[in-house]
Amino acid sequence: MSAGRPSVVVVGAGPRGTGFLERLAANLPELYGDRPLDVHLVDPHPAGPGRIWRTAQSPLLWMNSRAEDVTMFTDETVRIDGPVLPGPSLAEWAGIDGRAFPTRPQQGAYLRWVHARARAALPPGVTVHEHPTTALRVTGPRDGRQRVWLDGHAVPLAADLVVLALGHLDARPDARLREPAGFAARHGLVHLPPEFTADSDLSVLPAGQPVLVRGFGLAFVDLMVLLTEGRGGRYEKHATDPDRLVYVPSGREPVLYVGSRRGVPYHSKIGYELAGERPPLPRFFGPAEVDALLAAGRPVDFRRDLWPLVAKELGWAHYHRLFTAHPERTAVAREDFEERYAAAAPLGPELDALVARAVPDPADRFDPAALDHPLAGVRYASADALQEGLRRYVADDLTRRHDPANSPDLAVFDALLSVYGQLARIGDIGDPGNWWHGFFSYLASGPPGPRLRQLLALSDAGIVRFLGAGVTIETDEERGVFRASSTSLPGEWTEARALVEARLPDPTVAHSAAPLLRSLHQDGARATEAGLLAVDPGDGRVLGSDGRPHPRRFALGPHTTSRAGGAFTRPRTGGFAFRQNDRTARAALTLLRDLSCPAESTQASAPVSA
Structure with missing residues (x-):
């Protein structure tokens, strides 16, 4: 130089x-x-x-x-x-x-x-x-x-x-991670912190032993792949069902007990194209709304200032697609619905009443709270019932995300991208827990459909076991093990000598x-x-x-x-x-x-x- x-x-x-x-x-x-x-x-x-x-x-x-x-x-x-x-x-x-x-x-x-x-x-x-x-x-x-x-x-x-x-x-580990890391060091256990999974030393996870996995996003998918196919396992076609796979283990796999706050994997990638009229975006959260927020001259709070506009924008995309592509599943005229939707306050009873009147089937309604907490209030009678319930959930998600009859889902995906671009203009969106980024990733950045079919095969083979939602990890100093429980199966605990934090670092x-x-x-x-x-x-x-x-x-x-x-x-x-x-x-x-x-x-x- x-x-x-x-x-x-x-x-x-x-x-x-x-x-x-x-x-x-x-x-x-x-x-x-x-x-x-x-x-x-x-x-x-x-x-x-x-x-x-x-x-x-x-x-x-x-x-x-x-x-x-x-x-x-x-x-x-x-x-x-x-x-x-x-x-x-x-x-x-x-x-x-x-x-x-x-x-x-x-x-x-x-x-x-x-x-x-x-x-x-x-x-x-x-x-x-x-x-x-x-x-x-x-x-x-x-x-x-x-x-x-x-x-x-x-x-x-x-x-x-x-x-x-x-x-x-x-x-570097924060206080939440230093405690399990120190516990593992004292008792000769394994604790893998949040990191890029391809760089993790997975050799410390022995074959046949239970491993607690906290996190059900893309880092878990990588972990699942490297500990199964990566250790010599393989998938075969199911003898009678072409949509299913059968996992043939190598015998070198650990048993993965996976859970998270939601208790379910990220939604599958959508497997079809959006044909016909696309939602006109942005509509309720665009440059004018961002300009007004920036002109207000005060710090932005995501939940107070942004989420009502974002939720209305996502709902707009959903219902625009429902009314234009699937009008037989609606009960009022499109023009009347759109006029009343535009006038209604976001996230309020007026909007809820409008949607209930216009969209008869609750499955056709956009419900962000239900999307974010799919297992809220769901309790299972046994661990086996939990496995069957989660397998059914994943299979239903795969079906839905590959069926154009559910094309409002893809319209919401387009709206998510539009919203992300608007939020980037603001800079600090006032979301201390990074909830929005996690919600976006859960809906829009899920795994390919084939990965979830592999997950189902691993569950059938007993290589993956579901823990459920609201997972809590505790340490047992007396017995020297990690213990996991969830709100989906109250009172049940799973013990292991290894804990993997399956996520990228914050x-x-x-x-x-x-x-x-x-x-x-x-x-x-x-x-x-x-x-x-x-x-x-x-x-x-x-x-x-x-x-x-x-x-x-x-x-x-x-x-x-x-x-x-x-x-x-x-x-x-x-x-x-x-x-x-x-x-x-x-x-x-x-x-x-x-x-x-x-x-x-x-x-x-x-x-x-x-």
């Missing part, structure tokens, strides 16, 4: 860092021209796929999306100020069935190619430097060059600006294992009550404790208040992450241009869309 050359340091070269690099290359000709620039990419993991999507992991692990639903490129639906530069989806690039669920190594190969293409698009005056190590700290004055300190390097990188694209990070600043993130907070960067790094929702600049955006530090990704649904998205759905990448890239290039040519800084800077 030449001392006088402008430079930008991007910490994190996985999907989000690659997305930023693609937008940097796209916007360079307009905003920066042919001036020299050094771009430093800091990441101990492979550039492009990063840690989560690295190609060196088990091909038994799948993506959670169909190949046709994954793209790293903008299209005509993405509203950005920079140029739209289309590119192939994963399915088009790999030449695979768009309806298939690719392996993680396949996605990693796609991301590696996208990264190489983005680098190749940079003009000759831009030099890229890769640093396969970890960034430890960023220092420097607000109005001067920053220093990025790297592990194993005595001399820091000098940067005119820094972009943090850190992705999913490990975490993306909190205070407990992050990344020293860079912790040091930023210690040096004055603001963290929200939910523990997220506060950033300006307009361009991603890191906010200080005084609320001021740092002019030279930007952050993108799940550890920030502008977290989007993912670093890549479905084609032709507006891709909010792409808009974030474009805004940040344009703001960064404008700053770099003005630093290189101060005279230009007096001219109007390139606009950044709101």
Whole structure:
């Protein structure tokens, strides 16, 4: 690096860092021209796929999306100020069935190619430097060059600006996790904390022994795969039922006792396309509503300010689809319903009465509370009855999510994506427990249908046992075991010498294992009550404790208040992450241009869309 050359340091070269690099290359000709620039990419993991999507992991692990639903490129639906530069989806690039669920190594190969293409698009005056190590700290004055300190390097990188694209990070245990970890250490037990399952040492879970699993989302699915097929088991077709599988064990599997707050797995991916009229979105939670909230000038509280609007928006999508695609299941005229729905207060008795009158079958009504607590009030007489009840629940979910007769479910999925994009404009949404993100993931980011068919086969084989909802884990000092119970089967306890926390770590600043993130907070960067790094929702600049955006530090990704649904998205759905990448890239290039040519800084800077 030449001392006088402008430079930008991007910490994190996985999907989000690659997305930023693609937008940097796209916007360079307009905003920066042919001036020299050094771009430093800091990441101990492979550039492009990063840690989560690295190609060196088990091909038994799948993506959670169909190949046709994954793209790293903008299209005509993405509203950005920079140029739209289309590119192939994963399915088009790999030449695979768009309806298939690719392996993680396949996605990693796609991301590696996208990264190489983005680098190749940079003009000759831009030099890229890769640093396969970890960034430890960023220092420097607000109005001067920053220093990025790297592990194993005595001399820091000098940067005119820094972009943090850190992705999913490990975490240090908080008080909730230190207690079971200490108990396990005292008694020679196993406690696996929240982490990326592909990196967990699963060899400590012995064959045939019970393992308590707290968490029923995607981390559990990975755990289930690696401890069954990953240990030599296999699936066969059922002799009489083509929709069922039979699991043939290898004898090396542990017995997984799984439960969670809800007690059920995430909903299956929907297995059909939405034909006909789509709900016009946004309707009740769009730019005007977000503008009004931002203009109010007070902190936003999710439950008070946002959830009523969000719930009404999701319900609107549901009933619009029901009335247009399945009118025989409604009892009033569509126009009358829509007029009264628009006038009714959200989450109130007037709306409940309208829906009860207009939609005769309760199964056709949108009930977010019932969705969030599917086992609320359900009690089973025995452990065997619980297993049968949960198998029936999973089988019914698979049927529903693959039957177009239930297409309001897919309309709600579209509304969830629309809502997520609006929420990202707000930044800190005032949701300390991150309930919204969990609810979104539960409804919209569930496993592929084949995974739930495998779950049913494992349950039939006795390899997976369901604990139910409201799971409580206790420690028995006298007997030296973990004990689990649930509200679904009161008074019953399951004992084990191993406990797995099947979830990704919470993306909190205070407990992050990344020293860079912790040091930023210690040096004055603001963290929200939910523990997220506060950033300006307009361009991603890191906010200080005084609320001021740092002019030279930007952050993108799940550890920030502008977290989007993912670093890549479905084609032709507006891709909010792409808009974030474009805004940040344009703001960064404008700053770099003005630093290189101060005279230009007096001219109007390139606009950044709101």
